[in-house]
Amino acid sequence: RKEVEQDPGPFNVPEGATVAFNCTYSNSASQSFFWYRQDCRKEPKLLMSVYSSGNEDGRFTAQLNRASQYISLLIRDSKLSDSATYLCVVNLGANDMRFGAGTRLTVKP
Amino acid sequence: NAGVTQTPKFRILKIGQSMTLQCTQDMNHNYMYWYRQDPGMGLKLIYYSVGAGITDKGEVPNGYNVSRSTTEDFPLRLELAAPSQTSVYFCASSFPGTNQPQHFGDGTRLSIL
Numbered sequence: 001r002k003e004v005e006q007d008p009g010p011f012n013v014p015e016g017a018t019v020a021f022n023c024t025y026s027n028s029a030s031q032s033f034f035w036y037r038q039d040c041r042k043e044p045k046l047l048m049s050v051y052s053s054g055n056e057d058g059r060f061t062a063q064l065n066r067a068s069q070y071i072s073l074l075i076r077d078s079k080l081s082d083s084a085t086y087l088c089v090v091n092l093g094a095n096d097m098r099f100g101a102g103t104r105l106t107v108k109p
Numbered sequence: 110n111a112g113v114t115q116t117p118k119f120r121i122l123k124i125g126q127s128m129t130l131q132c133t134q135d136m137n138h139n140y141m142y143w144y145r146q147d148p149g150m151g152l153k154l155i156y157y158s159v160g161a162g163i164t165d166k167g168e169v170p171n172g173y174n175v176s177r178s179t180t181e182d183f184p185l186r187l188e189l190a191a192p193s194q195t196s197v198y199f200c201a202s203s204f205p206g207t208n209q210p211q212h213f214g215d216g217t218r219l220s221i222l
Contacts (some may be wrong), residue, residue: 004151031207043199043213044152087151095140095159096167099151107159 003027006088006100013107017078020101023071023088032091033064035073037084038102044087047073078107111135115200115214121222122190130185130217132200140203141183142167142211143175143195152199158183159205190221 006023013019017044034049050062050071071088088100116131139160144152154167158177172194174186187194197218201211
Protein backbone atom coordinates (compact mmCIF):
# COMPACT_ATOMS: atom_id res chain seq x y z
CA ARG A 1 0.00 0.00 0.00
CA LYS A 2 1.29 3.46 -0.88
CA GLU A 3 1.97 5.79 2.03
CA VAL A 4 -0.23 8.51 0.57
CA GLU A 5 -2.91 7.60 -1.95
CA GLN A 6 -4.96 9.90 -4.09
CA ASP A 7 -7.39 9.39 -6.95
CA PRO A 8 -5.31 10.53 -9.93
CA GLY A 9 -8.33 11.84 -11.82
CA PRO A 10 -8.56 13.69 -14.06
CA PHE A 11 -11.57 15.51 -12.72
CA ASN A 12 -13.19 17.58 -15.45
CA VAL A 13 -15.77 20.00 -14.07
CA PRO A 14 -17.62 23.08 -15.36
CA GLU A 15 -17.00 26.51 -13.91
CA GLY A 16 -19.02 27.03 -10.76
CA ALA A 17 -19.07 23.35 -9.82
CA THR A 18 -18.15 21.96 -6.42
CA VAL A 19 -15.50 19.26 -6.47
CA ALA A 20 -14.01 17.13 -3.71
CA PHE A 21 -10.70 15.28 -3.57
CA ASN A 22 -9.85 12.50 -1.17
CA CYS A 23 -6.57 11.26 0.20
CA THR A 24 -5.70 8.35 2.48
CA TYR A 25 -2.47 7.80 4.36
CA SER A 26 -1.05 4.63 5.86
CA ASN A 27 1.09 5.83 8.77
CA SER A 28 -1.06 6.40 11.85
CA ALA A 29 1.80 8.36 13.47
CA SER A 30 1.57 11.08 10.81
CA GLN A 31 1.77 14.44 12.50
CA SER A 32 0.64 17.12 10.10
CA PHE A 33 -1.09 17.43 6.79
CA PHE A 34 -1.15 19.80 3.85
CA TRP A 35 -2.65 20.35 0.44
CA TYR A 36 -0.32 21.71 -2.21
CA ARG A 37 -1.19 22.86 -5.69
CA GLN A 38 1.08 22.17 -8.66
CA ASP A 39 0.56 23.78 -12.04
CA CYS A 40 1.85 22.05 -15.16
CA ARG A 41 5.66 22.08 -15.25
CA LYS A 42 5.83 24.25 -12.13
CA GLU A 43 6.84 23.76 -8.50
CA PRO A 44 4.37 22.72 -5.79
CA LYS A 45 2.92 25.62 -3.83
CA LEU A 46 1.21 25.44 -0.47
CA LEU A 47 -2.56 25.71 -0.76
CA MET A 48 -3.45 25.13 2.86
CA SER A 49 -2.58 23.25 5.98
CA VAL A 50 -5.14 20.77 7.29
CA TYR A 51 -6.13 21.03 10.93
CA SER A 52 -7.81 18.42 13.08
CA SER A 53 -10.98 20.47 13.42
CA GLY A 54 -11.16 21.17 9.70
CA ASN A 55 -10.46 24.54 8.19
CA GLU A 56 -11.64 26.82 5.45
CA ASP A 57 -9.88 29.37 3.27
CA GLY A 58 -12.29 31.16 0.98
CA ARG A 59 -13.69 28.60 -1.48
CA PHE A 60 -11.45 25.83 -0.13
CA THR A 61 -12.30 23.56 2.81
CA ALA A 62 -9.99 20.88 4.19
CA GLN A 63 -11.02 18.07 6.52
CA LEU A 64 -8.99 15.52 8.47
CA ASN A 65 -10.23 12.24 9.90
CA ARG A 66 -7.42 10.72 11.95
CA ALA A 67 -9.41 7.61 12.88
CA SER A 68 -9.93 6.74 9.21
CA GLN A 69 -6.58 8.22 8.13
CA TYR A 70 -8.33 10.30 5.53
CA ILE A 71 -7.98 13.88 4.30
CA SER A 72 -10.26 15.76 1.94
CA LEU A 73 -10.26 19.00 0.00
CA LEU A 74 -13.47 20.64 -1.17
CA ILE A 75 -13.44 23.40 -3.77
CA ARG A 76 -16.63 25.41 -4.17
CA ASP A 77 -17.57 27.63 -7.13
CA SER A 78 -14.68 26.34 -9.25
CA LYS A 79 -12.79 28.85 -11.37
CA LEU A 80 -10.81 28.25 -14.54
CA SER A 81 -7.72 29.23 -12.56
CA ASP A 82 -8.28 26.28 -10.19
CA SER A 83 -7.12 23.92 -12.96
CA ALA A 84 -4.02 22.23 -11.56
CA THR A 85 -2.83 19.08 -9.83
CA TYR A 86 -3.59 18.93 -6.11
CA LEU A 87 -1.06 17.13 -3.94
CA CYS A 88 -1.89 15.60 -0.60
CA VAL A 89 1.13 15.82 1.72
CA VAL A 90 1.68 14.08 5.05
CA ASN A 91 4.41 14.92 7.54
CA LEU A 92 5.62 11.81 9.37
CA GLY A 93 7.64 13.95 11.78
CA ALA A 94 11.21 15.28 11.68
CA ASN A 95 10.17 17.09 8.51
CA ASP A 96 9.81 13.76 6.67
CA MET A 97 7.13 14.75 4.16
CA ARG A 98 5.42 12.17 1.99
CA PHE A 99 3.66 13.31 -1.14
CA GLY A 100 0.75 11.76 -2.95
CA ALA A 101 1.00 11.52 -6.73
CA GLY A 102 -1.67 14.19 -7.08
CA THR A 103 -5.21 14.61 -8.38
CA ARG A 104 -5.56 16.48 -11.62
CA LEU A 105 -8.38 19.00 -11.96
CA THR A 106 -9.52 20.71 -15.16
CA VAL A 107 -12.19 23.38 -14.87
CA LYS A 108 -13.91 24.10 -18.18
CA PRO A 109 -15.92 27.15 -19.28
CA ASN B 110 12.55 38.20 -1.77
CA ALA B 111 13.89 35.55 -4.13
CA GLY B 112 12.79 32.59 -1.95
CA VAL B 113 14.35 29.32 -3.16
CA THR B 114 16.48 29.61 -6.29
CA GLN B 115 17.61 26.62 -8.33
CA THR B 116 20.08 26.51 -11.18
CA PRO B 117 20.21 25.37 -13.90
CA LYS B 118 16.57 25.14 -15.02
CA PHE B 119 17.32 22.57 -17.73
CA ARG B 120 20.24 20.27 -18.43
CA ILE B 121 21.03 17.34 -20.67
CA LEU B 122 23.79 14.99 -19.54
CA LYS B 123 25.44 12.00 -21.09
CA ILE B 124 25.58 8.73 -19.17
CA GLY B 125 28.52 8.75 -16.77
CA GLN B 126 28.89 12.53 -16.60
CA SER B 127 28.68 14.37 -13.32
CA MET B 128 27.06 17.63 -12.37
CA THR B 129 25.94 19.72 -9.43
CA LEU B 130 22.45 21.15 -9.07
CA GLN B 131 22.56 24.39 -7.14
CA CYS B 132 20.01 25.53 -4.57
CA THR B 133 20.05 28.65 -2.44
CA GLN B 134 17.45 30.23 -0.18
CA ASP B 135 17.26 33.68 1.39
CA MET B 136 14.52 33.02 3.98
CA ASN B 137 16.92 31.99 6.76
CA HIS B 138 15.35 28.53 6.83
CA ASN B 139 17.23 25.91 8.83
CA TYR B 140 15.83 22.95 6.92
CA MET B 141 16.49 22.22 3.26
CA TYR B 142 15.47 19.31 1.05
CA TRP B 143 16.04 17.76 -2.34
CA TYR B 144 13.24 15.89 -4.09
CA ARG B 145 12.83 14.24 -7.44
CA GLN B 146 9.53 13.98 -9.29
CA ASP B 147 9.04 11.42 -12.01
CA PRO B 148 6.05 11.67 -14.40
CA GLY B 149 2.78 10.72 -12.71
CA MET B 150 4.50 10.13 -9.39
CA GLY B 151 4.67 11.96 -6.09
CA LEU B 152 7.80 13.75 -4.99
CA LYS B 153 10.44 11.49 -3.47
CA LEU B 154 12.89 12.82 -0.88
CA ILE B 155 16.54 12.35 -1.86
CA TYR B 156 18.42 14.12 0.95
CA TYR B 157 17.64 16.70 3.58
CA SER B 158 19.53 18.94 5.97
CA VAL B 159 18.48 20.41 9.31
CA GLY B 160 21.31 22.93 9.41
CA ALA B 161 24.78 23.80 8.19
CA GLY B 162 27.09 20.81 8.42
CA ILE B 163 24.25 18.29 8.91
CA THR B 164 22.78 16.15 6.14
CA ASP B 165 20.76 12.96 6.07
CA LYS B 166 19.41 10.46 3.56
CA GLY B 167 15.82 10.45 2.40
CA GLU B 168 13.87 7.75 0.58
CA VAL B 169 15.96 7.61 -2.62
CA PRO B 170 19.57 8.75 -1.89
CA ASN B 171 21.48 6.29 -4.09
CA GLY B 172 23.50 7.98 -6.83
CA TYR B 173 23.45 11.38 -5.16
CA ASN B 174 25.51 13.37 -2.67
CA VAL B 175 24.90 16.63 -0.86
CA SER B 176 26.71 19.12 1.32
CA ARG B 177 25.55 22.00 3.50
CA SER B 178 28.39 24.37 4.28
CA THR B 179 26.14 27.40 4.79
CA THR B 180 22.55 28.00 5.87
CA GLU B 181 21.71 29.37 2.43
CA ASP B 182 23.14 26.74 0.07
CA PHE B 183 22.36 23.06 -0.43
CA PRO B 184 23.89 21.68 -3.64
CA LEU B 185 23.02 18.22 -4.97
CA ARG B 186 25.69 16.27 -6.81
CA LEU B 187 25.27 13.45 -9.34
CA GLU B 188 28.59 11.65 -9.70
CA LEU B 189 27.89 9.11 -12.46
CA ALA B 190 24.71 10.07 -14.26
CA ALA B 191 22.40 7.20 -15.22
CA PRO B 192 19.22 7.23 -17.35
CA SER B 193 17.19 6.38 -14.22
CA GLN B 194 18.11 9.81 -12.85
CA THR B 195 16.18 11.57 -15.61
CA SER B 196 13.65 13.54 -13.62
CA VAL B 197 12.59 16.94 -12.36
CA TYR B 198 14.49 17.95 -9.25
CA PHE B 199 13.02 20.30 -6.66
CA CYS B 200 14.81 21.96 -3.81
CA ALA B 201 12.76 23.13 -0.84
CA SER B 202 13.29 24.82 2.51
CA SER B 203 11.38 25.36 5.73
CA PHE B 204 11.59 26.41 9.33
CA PRO B 205 11.75 23.59 11.89
CA GLY B 206 8.48 22.16 13.19
CA THR B 207 5.98 19.62 11.95
CA ASN B 208 3.44 22.29 11.04
CA GLN B 209 5.86 24.29 8.94
CA PRO B 210 5.18 24.08 5.19
CA GLN B 211 7.98 23.70 2.70
CA HIS B 212 8.76 26.34 0.08
CA PHE B 213 9.94 25.07 -3.28
CA GLY B 214 12.25 26.31 -5.99
CA ASP B 215 10.98 26.15 -9.54
CA GLY B 216 12.86 22.97 -10.38
CA THR B 217 15.63 21.61 -12.57
CA ARG B 218 14.63 19.40 -15.52
CA LEU B 219 17.41 16.89 -16.04
CA SER B 220 17.66 14.44 -18.94
CA ILE B 221 20.34 11.79 -19.12
CA LEU B 222 20.90 10.24 -22.51
